[in-house]
Amino acid sequence: MKISDLVKNMEEVEVIGNDIDIKKLCYSTSDIDENSLFFCIVGLNVDGHTFIKKAIENGAKAIVVSKDLEPLNDVTVIKVKDTREAMSLISSNFYGNPSKEIDVIGITGTNGKTTSTFMMKSILEVANKKTSLLGTIYNIIGSKKEEAKRTTPESKDLQGLFRDMINFGDDSCIMEVSSHSLDLKRVYGVDFKVGIFTNLTQDHLDFHSDMGSYFNAKMKLFDNSEYAVINIDDEYGRKAVNKIKGKVLTYGLTNEANLFASDILISSEGAKFKLNYKGESEEILLHLPGKFNIYNALGCIGAALILNITLEDIKKGLESLSSVPGRSEKITSSKGFTVIIDYAHTPDGLTNILSTTKEYTDGNLIALFGCGGDRDRTKRPLMGKAAGEIADFCVVTSDNPRGEEPSDIIQDIIPGVKATGCNYTVIENRKDAIKYAIDNAKKGDVIVIAGKGHETYQILKNETIHFDEKEIVLDFLKEEL
Known part of the structure; x- marks a missing residue:
């Protein structure tokens, strides 16, 4: 793909050099082949700009930078404000903007993300949606399942996975979206059909300076989500509702929420509750115990309703999930x-x-x-x-x-x-x-x-x-x- 096509619709970008054809995108010098483009990512401990010479020696023909450089012979330089942001947008263009072709459901929050992805996948599959999953435990694309290397893949890898999903014939993707990935712009530019907010409690303060910064990182998911499904029983969920500008559906355990659970019974075998939404109700039996799993289920139910999945299929999907690896x-x-x-x-x-x-x-x-x-x-x-x-x-x-x-x-x-x-x-x-x-x-x-x-x-x-x-x-x- 030509560099002019890779940087299409990007702001604050300067191309210095020839409009060459790029065959591969890389953020590690070990991955570089001939006609590769190399992103100089400024990381927490390492600055990719220090590897420019190595990248060129390995065959890179284009370099994405955010710092001023001496002129480079026979190498096109793409100057941007933020190389992480640029990697997300260039990668999306390189793979044909795949998140526009499938329904991407992103789940963020401190607790419940993994269980929710499994619940959501079960619902979607009952509704005959061909669904991929990206999360902490596995990445599941088509018939292929492999252990996940991180909760949310790096942006270049993520865009490639989206394209793989489409090639496999999948029409939906459910994924965990970590606060790290949001701050580090791994999902920047991804078109989310639905974003789900589970809860926010203390975690990752070694990375985020305080709870306010942690919350603000989570909120970035909803800047690019067409719909938001929010737990309003959570203190930060209530704050989120006031911050989000798009369409919001709320859930909780009281009728203050658009979607709520009542008549709750919890045992060692699971949790039973009545789902209430727009005057309709449905008895749901989860095989996963605990009130927290009722919250997880409600978030997924909200997303499923937005996707026009019937209550009957939602019930079947939730009740067919017997367990989640490493969760209860x-x-x-x-x-x-x-x-x-x-x-x-x-x-x-x-x-x-x-x-x-x-x-x-x-x-x-x-x-x-x-x-x-x-x-x-x-x-x-x-x-x-x-x-x-x-x-x-x-x-x-x-x-x-x-x-x-x-x-x-x-x-x-x-x-x-x-x-x-x-x-x-x-x-x-x-x-x-x-x-x-x-x-x-x-x-x-x-x-x-x-x-x-x-x-x-x-x-x-x-x-x-x-x-x-x-x-x-x-x-x-x-x-x-």
């Missing part, structure tokens, strides 16, 4: 206790899973959790407090310590647990902690292993090891027999 996954021991594996890694997420589990726990509720390293330290005591206020016993352990010492992270958690008066123990090695909890569990007890959910690895300083909690639990339960 239940394993029952022959000794009569239960293990729940869940991704909860925020204070609010931990409160949600523990309070739901507490309702059907006959014995003691044991919370096993840690906190990630090189992330927001201020939420660590809050995690301890959330667990201690609900659980009968806490096992404080390691999570993904990354570059920090696990013991230092644990020491940040402990004051929160102590403040509640809850009994606890510290076992730094996570596998040993799981074994301890299982060895000491009695009939009627429930162990909630929180923080990693679907992840099959643990990040320890400079190495990543295989660590699949479901495998580990099943192995320990076999030893119990």
